[in-house]
Amino acid sequence: MTLVTDVRLRRVLDSRGNATVEADVLTEEGGFGRAAAPSGASTGEYEAIELPAAEAIAKAREDAIPRLVGEVHAGNQREVDAALAAADGTDDFSGIGANSAVAISMAAAKAGASVTGAPLYQHLGGTFRGNTFPIPLGNIVGGGEHAADATDIQEFLAAPVGAPSVSEAIFANAAVHAKVHDILIERDEPCGKGDEGAWAPSIDDAEAFEIVDEATKAVADEVGFEIRFGLDVAAAEMYDEDEGGYVYSDQVRSTEEQVEYIADLVREYDLKYVEDPLDEDDYEGFADLTEQVGDRTLVCGDDLFVTNTDRLGEGIQQGAANSILIKPNQIGTLSDAFDAIELAVENAYGHVVSHRSGETTDATIAHLAVATDAPFIKTGAVAGERTAKLNELIRIEDNAV
Ligand SMILES: C=C(OP(=O)(O)O)C(=O)O
Ligand SMILES: [Mg+2]
Known part of the structure; x- marks a missing residue:
């Protein structure tokens, strides 16, 4: 047929x-x-x-x-x-x-x-898939490889963990994005955007933490549910062995200092999510950080695992990270992505289905996240190619696909 x-x-x-x-x-x-x-x-x-x-x-x-x-x-x-x-x-x-x-x-x-x-999510997940929806991680402020002359950390991500529905979570992220804009205007900071629609001001990471913390708390008060935030450090982009470690605008951190720095940030800001806090070859550093803060935050491997079962298997053996980013184009096919998700689920690793910085309006990942009961989806907060996925999630929730 x-x-x-x-x-x-x-x-x-x-x-x-x-x-x-x-x-x-x-x-x-x-x-x-x-x-x-x-x-x-x-x-x-x-x-x-x-x-x-x-x-x-x-x-x-x-x-x-x-x-x-x-x-x-x-x-x-x-x-x-x-x-x-x-x-x-x-x-x-x-x-x-x-x-x-x-x-x-x-x-x-x-x-x-x-x-x-059948809707795509049902075709992929089957009629006996669970009944959950992913929490959207919304990119609010960013720099790294996605915007020149902005933060060192690639992404500051709102995580509306207390939202009663996926649509309320999506609108909360948009409200955090708008709140950050207000704060930047107040502070007289320029308001350009990076590749994923996140604000990309020329501020340092410390100021970005202050602003995103303020914005998430203000919006949480307005909407009446918990909104935390997280990071994609994209640390492989910062790591330079010849320089002795992780190269930030104002200093170089050794691996031990990087682990300590990230663990301190998790505790200080009660971060829900930390993606790629260490270099893509550093399973040991990932394991060290996971041991320190893995009980209170998701330590997620993106460049570390690249949606690859061999690399995830190695991570599971070493206790590196406790979650995996799933990007189908990192591995080539949906079957390969499903294999990575299955291995993650079997080993109690969370999976976070993700967009890329270069996107189209294709909304397949919204269906993939729902089909596999992903606890999180990372697909931006605003911008047409990002809202294509977010609006599809709203339609799925509304049984309108
Ligand atoms: C979405 C990301 O960016 P890119 O697509 O540039 O790898 C990421 O690093 O998680
Ligand atoms: Mg990443």
């Missing part, structure tokens, strides 16, 4: 104005799915390989499409993704590009869902 009859690929724009891959998958019975690959800026060293969009499309047309059309069923995700892996022939999708692979994989899932008439 869901035999693939055509796969069409094209270059489209992403939110940074770069070319990315969009895929259409067509099936018997009129099934149709369309999806586009996102793209990172602070990419992990161990991620699957994104090729220039035109090259990824050419390679996929030559090697992958003949293995898909008339050969696999869009309703059978593992069959689709195995064909993509076989067509690629490498262990990092450098053959056809992880951007072609993930776009086709997600488009196939949508085509499979369209034939059955």
Whole structure:
């Protein structure tokens, strides 16, 4: 019923104005799915390989499409993704590009869902999925690789942990974003934005902590539920062995100092979430920090794990982190992302489904988060390509998809 009859690929724009891959998958019975690959800026060293969009499309047309059309069923995700892996022939999708692979994989899932008439989250999660919704982590202030001349820490993320519904959580994050704007205006700070729609003022990290703390508390008082905040330190981008550690604007911190610094921040600001607090090769540092504060905060591996079961397995063995970021394009297919989620869940690691800094209006990750009962989703607070996912979550909650 869901035999693939055509796969069409094209270059489209992403939110940074770069070319990315969009895929259409067509099936018997009129099934149709369309999806586009996102793209990172602070990419992990161990991620699957994104090729220039035109090259990824050419390679996929030559090697992958003949293995898909008339050969696999869009309703059978593992069959689709195995064909993509076989067509690629490498262990990092450098053959056809992880951007072609993930776009086709997600488009196939949508085509499979369209034939059955089930919403994508139900097609992916099954009718016996749980009944939870992810808490959205909203990027409020940021710098690092996502904005020049702003904070060293890449993302300050609002975490509306007490929200009674996903829509109230989403509106709370938008209110925190607006509150930070008010505070920046009061302080006479410029209000430019970074790649993900977060404010990117030329302030130091200490001032950003002060402002985000004030804004989350003020909005929590207004809405009447708990809002905490968290960080994506993206520390691999700061780490420089030759410089002796983590290079901040005003100092260099050794690994021990970095662990201490982050642990102190968790305690001082009661942080709910800390992503990539250490370099992507430093399992030991992650384990040390997790031992110190893992009982009170999520220590999350993004560049550390890159949605990869081998790297997550190593982390589980060493006690490094207690949660994993899930970015399908880091690993290439939805099946690979599901494998990482399954391994995480089996080992009581939380999973946080995530956007990339370069995005389109594709909303697949909203469905993926709901399908897998993800405790959190990280997909910005404002900006059209971010609100595409947030509004889809609201529609899912409202049974309107
Ligand atoms: C979303 C992120 O940024 P990028 O897509 O640039 O890796 C991140 O680091 O978590
Ligand atoms: Mg990250």
